[in-house]
Amino acid sequence: MIKQTPLTIRTSPHLKKGLTVPQIMRNVVYALLPVCAWAVWQFGISALAMIIVTTLSCMATEQLFTAISGKKSTLSDYSVVITGILLALTLPPGFPLWMAAVAGFVAVALGKMLFGGLGQNPFNPALVGRAFVQSITTWTPGFLPERFASFIPSSLALPFMSPADSSDWIAGQVDAYSSATPLSLFKFEQVTTSTQDLLLGMVSGSAGETSALLVLLCGGFLIARGIMSWKIPCAVILGALLTATPFWLMNADVYPTPLFVIFSGGLMLAAMFMATDMVGTPLTPAGIWIYGLFIGFLTVIIRLFGGLPEGAMYAVLVANALAPLIDSVTQPRAFGTRLKQQSGEEA
Numbered sequence: 001m002i003k004q005t006p007l008t009i010r011t012s013p014h015l016k017k018g019l020t021v022p023q024i025m026r027n028v029v030y031a032l033l034p035v036c037a038w039a040v041w042q043f044g045i046s047a048l049a050m051i052i053v054t055t056l057s058c059m060a061t062e063q064l065f066t067a068i069s070g071k072k073s074t075l076s077d078y079s080v081v082i083t084g085i086l087l088a089l090t091l092p093p094g095f096p097l098w099m100a101a102v103a104g105f106v107a108v109a110l111g112k113m114l115f116g117g118l119g120q121n122p123f124n125p126a127l128v129g130r131a132f133v134q135s136i137t138t139w140t141p142g143f144l145p146e147r148f149a150s151f152i153p154s155s156l157a158l159p160f161m162s163p164a165d166s167s168d169w170i171a172g173q174v175d176a177y178s179s180a181t182p183l184s185l186f187k188f189e190q191v192t193t194s195t196q197d198l199l200l201g202m203v204s205g206s207a208g209e210t211s212a213l214l215v216l217l218c219g220g221f222l223i224a225r226g227i228m229s230w231k232i233p234c235a236v237i238l239g240a241l242l243t244a245t246p247f248w249l250m251n252a253d254v255y256p257t258p259l260f261v262i263f264s265g266g267l268m269l270a271a272m273f274m275a276t277d278m279v280g281t282p283l284t285p286a287g288i289w290i291y292g293l294f295i296g297f298l299t300v301i302i303r304l305f306g307g308l309p310e311g312a313m314y315a316v317l318v319a320n321a322l323a324p325l326i327d328s329v330t331q332p333r334a335f336g337t338r339l340k341q342q343s344g345e346e347a
Contacts, residue, residue, distance in 0.1 A: 044147025057104025089208025219272030239296020
């Protein structure tokens, strides 16, 4: 008697990778841990407290919304942990902790749960929270001697009160310092920063954006593990290079070098961990390249001609909004479509 195997009929996709969402998200958390460690080493306990506050705020907000809606808790998929960590890494190390908690709430409430939760949010939640608390604050130089003994004074500001001036706290530890970020120095003072300092993180900036080399290596870990495609990060960097190079060739005294553009600010973090959010990116092969190139292009344009020195955050958010449109205009032709049309014309 021949044993018959039952035929199972399923909808596409018929091929799938043997990775679950929690496994993918857990690997992203692993990739972000060295960046967090560097931020804490560079800026001290204020950076550590901010990472903890934003992560707990994001987790509490997601738990609250799932409980209100009667859904099963989704904390175990690690996606909200990534949101909290990424949010902290985009904030200045002396950012008031109570505002960091508010940013975490907004990131998850408005950037994720409002749209239905994981897999349905069109925008990167961490950047939604970052955009909500966008403000000018004092940037703190790294490696200050007292960074592990006391908080940056502005970190401990009371809710709705102006943050304390950290200048005296900084001046008491070093003879001279500059708290401006490399992007601010170039935009407002035409002062450039060496590529070596940008790569190694010997500059001021947001907690997790100072070392471009470390962010690049951590993103490379995800690519090597097959968690992330190399195409979007490469497209973002290529877009920035193609946009910045002509301006630099036209007038090197006014416009920054292409290397300065890709290694400074949050471009590398955005290319590796923000633009690659699986929900807000196009799905078509051509759309992926258009999406990444557009982010690189828009980042440079905002930096050169906008009012703010940084533009990576807004570039990713705008590209997230355009992702459905990019997908619709780059849909590959269905197999046999042209032959069917020709047959119809001949008939």
